[in-house]
Amino acid sequence: MADLAVTGPSWSRIAVAGAGGFGRETADALRDLYPDSDVFAGFLDDALPELPIAGQVLGPIDLIHERPDLRLVVCVGNPRNYFSRAAIVERLGLPESRYATVVHRRAHVSQTSTVGAGSVLLAAAVLTAQAKIGRHVAVMPQVVVTHDVVVGDYATLASGVKLGGGVAVGEGAYLGAGVLVREGVRIGAWAQVGMGSVVLRDVPDGEVWVGNPAGKLRDAAFPELLARRAVL
Numbered sequence: 001m002a003d004l005a006v007t008g009p010s011w012s013r014i015a016v017a018g019a020g021g022f023g024r025e026t027a028d029a030l031r032d033l034y035p036d037s038d039v040f041a042g043f044l045d046d047a048l049p050e051l052p053i054a055g056q057v058l059g060p061i062d063l064i065h066e067r068p069d070l071r072l073v074v075c076v077g078n079p080r081n082y083f084s085r086a087a088i089v090e091r092l093g094l095p096e097s098r099y100a101t102v103v104h105r106r107a108h109v110s111q112t113s114t115v116g117a118g119s120v121l122l123a124a125a126v127l128t129a130q131a132k133i134g135r136h137v138a139v140m141p142q143v144v145v146t147h148d149v150v151v152g153d154y155a156t157l158a159s160g161v162k163l164g165g166g167v168a169v170g171e172g173a174y175l176g177a178g179v180l181v182r183e184g185v186r187i188g189a190w191a192q193v194g195m196g197s198v199v200l201r202d203v204p205d206g207e208v209w210v211g212n213p214a215g216k217l218r219d220a221a222f223p224e225l226l227a228r229r230a231v232l
Contacts, residue, residue: 012069014100017061017088018076019043022138026075026120027056029104041070061088064098071100073118074136077156082174082192086154089118089136096135107139116153134171152189170205192220 014030016023023043030040042058064072072094077085099118103109106123113127116135124142127133131145134153139145143157146164151157152171161175164183169175173187176195181187186202193199194210194217203209208217 012071013039013041014102015041015044015058015064015067015070015072017044017064017072017074019045019057020076020078022077022120023075025122026073026102029102029120029122033102033105044072061092064092064094071098073100073102073120075120075138077138077174079174079176079192082156083172083190085136085138085156086172089154099136113145140177158195173203190220 016027027040027043033039042056044059044061044063045057046060064070074085074088076088096117101115101117101119103115103121104123104125107121107125109115109121109127110129110131112129113131115121115133116137118136119133119139121139122141125139126143127145129147131147132150133139133145134151134155136154137151138156140157140159142160144162145151148166149163151169152173154172155169156174158175158177158179160178163169163181164185166184167181168186170187170189170191172190174192175187176193176197178196179193179199181199185199187193187199188203188205188207190206191203192208193203193214194208196212197210197214198212199209199214203214206220208220209215210217
């Protein structure tokens with residue numbers, strides 16, 4: 001997978017769900033990958049954004065059900081609502097084959113690492129030996145995922161996150177910009193680690209941790225839908 005760019009049928013175009021910052025970054029990654037083609041089909045967004053790119057919005061996200069010619073990548077979520085990507089994917093109920101996996105041309109994925117359907121790796125992200133990225137994971141610029149790290153579905157690794165060897169990041173967890181995680185530590189499912197934190201011990205499921213060394217700030221407040229889900 002060292003030269004992975006976009007997985008899935010080569011004939012299909014790709015729509016980006018979410019016209020916010022992450023969505024526009026992913027659209028630019030697609031344009032960089034295919035500068036002479038129209039692989040990027042446009043955005044799907046439930047609220048027409050008041051941005052110069054509004055004319056590129058094809059319609060609401062559910063329009064994907066009427067466009068079998070398009071694959072999709074869901075690019076929503078921020079520190080205040082990092083559950084939205086999972087909620088949209090589960091609402092859509094699409095088969096895995098309808099999702100694209102996008103890896104920026106200046107990201108590096110080792111031959112022994114894997115990246116799941118619907119995930120995005122932006123510029124200068126690095127996966128070293130035998131790293132495993134789940135489905136619908138957001139990996140922002142300059143993230144370093146070292147050997148034997150496992151990142152669960154729907155997780156977010158914000159810019160500059162560094163994960164030591166053997167770290168496990170649970171489903172839906174959000175790691176803010178510049179977070180450092182010590183080797184062998186587990187970040188719990190749907191947990192959140194604040195930007196710049198240094199994590200030296202396991203973070204339980206569904207908690208918000210901050211600081212250096214990081215400690216608990218509060219419980220995460222997440223939707224009932226996710227509260228009922230089984231966690232890692």
